[in-house]
Amino acid sequence: MKKIVGVRFKRLGKIYFFDPKWLEVKKGEYIVVETSQGEEIAEVVVPNRMIEEEKIVAPLKKVLRLASPRDLKHAEECRKKEKEAFELCEQKIKEHNLEMTLTDVEYKFDNSKILFYFTADGRIDFRELVKDLASIYKTRIELRQIGVRDEVKRIGGNGVCGRELCCCTFLSDFETVSIKMAKEQNISLNPSKISGNCGRLMCCLKYEQEVYEEKLAKLPNIGAIVKTPDGNGEVDNIEILKEIVRVKFKNGDIFNYKKYNVNDIKVIKDVVKEQANSEEKEYQEELNELEKLEEIEKNQKEEI
Numbered sequence: 001m002k003k004i005v006g007v008r009f010k011r012l013g014k015i016y017f018f019d020p021k022w023l024e025v026k027k028g029e030y031i032v033v034e035t036s037q038g039e040e041i042a043e044v045v046v047p048n049r050m051i052e053e054e055k056i057v058a059p060l061k062k063v064l065r066l067a068s069p070r071d072l073k074h075a076e077e078c079r080k081k082e083k084e085a086f087e088l089c090e091q092k093i094k095e096h097n098l099e100m101t102l103t104d105v106e107y108k109f110d111n112s113k114i115l116f117y118f119t120a121d122g123r124i125d126f127r128e129l130v131k132d133l134a135s136i137y138k139t140r141i142e143l144r145q146i147g148v149r150d151e152v153k154r155i156g157g158n159g160v161c162g163r164e165l166c167c168c169t170f171l172s173d174f175e176t177v178s179i180k181m182a183k184e185q186n187i188s189l190n191p192s193k194i195s196g197n198c199g200r201l202m203c204c205l206k207y208e209q210e211v212y213e214e215k216l217a218k219l220p221n222i223g224a225i226v227k228t229p230d231g232n233g234e235v236d237n238i239e240i241l242k243e244i245v246r247v248k249f250k251n252g253d254i255f256n257y258k259k260y261n262v263n264d265i266k267v268i269k270d271v272v273k274e275q276a277n278s279e280e281k282e283y284q285e286e287l288n289e290l291e292k293l294e295e296i297e298k299n300q301k302e303e304i
Contacts, residue, residue: 006046019060030067078107113140152198
């Protein structure tokens, strides 16, 4: 077991573990920690606790000290400088006619460098922009391309559910989402209903996916031939979460339907049907574009 504290460098950022050594800290306090980028100030979100060593990425960086009034004042000054740098960088982007959108600026606590975050549809040659900024600020300048999800996370807003966006409240990392998840969860494939404020697939499609995959593994595909207490029939529909199967029986020219629990039937011959329903065919072009955008953003994230 290892003693740790968990901190965030940004309000909705990822939680990182550090070694507090002898220091006892409380939730909500600010501390100065050692990182690979130098000293940083961070907010404590997980106070001192013991955790299993296999859950830790070793070696743990150290907590240097509780943030002093001087540290807090310096952090506040950095926030003010970030706003000024944002305005100046936007002006320089226009001067260089670059097709990019500046989304955020971050001053390192130890003044070692300034990071400028931006979004763009493709690769941008920003070498001249970096030279301009370096000549003004006399420090290391770094530009990082981010995805539209990160941009919306910074801006904020409400989702179609009426609640504040997940990425603005608790979501600290973006996982891969696909059209396949919407299909398996039997959700409408209308792009306007499965896309978030960022124009990408909604992150919440991922939340219940493991449950759906687990239940689908127990269920036969639609069209499978199954044995039931009432004879053999064809699977006509499935209720995934309830693990209920609707079976179609043919009696001459008449079809009868009955529902069974998956445990009450036995699969005689399963089928694999990757058929597209009418809704999927209607929005096929837009769905393909959504998938393409997801793939592009995934590749950009891996490069970064």
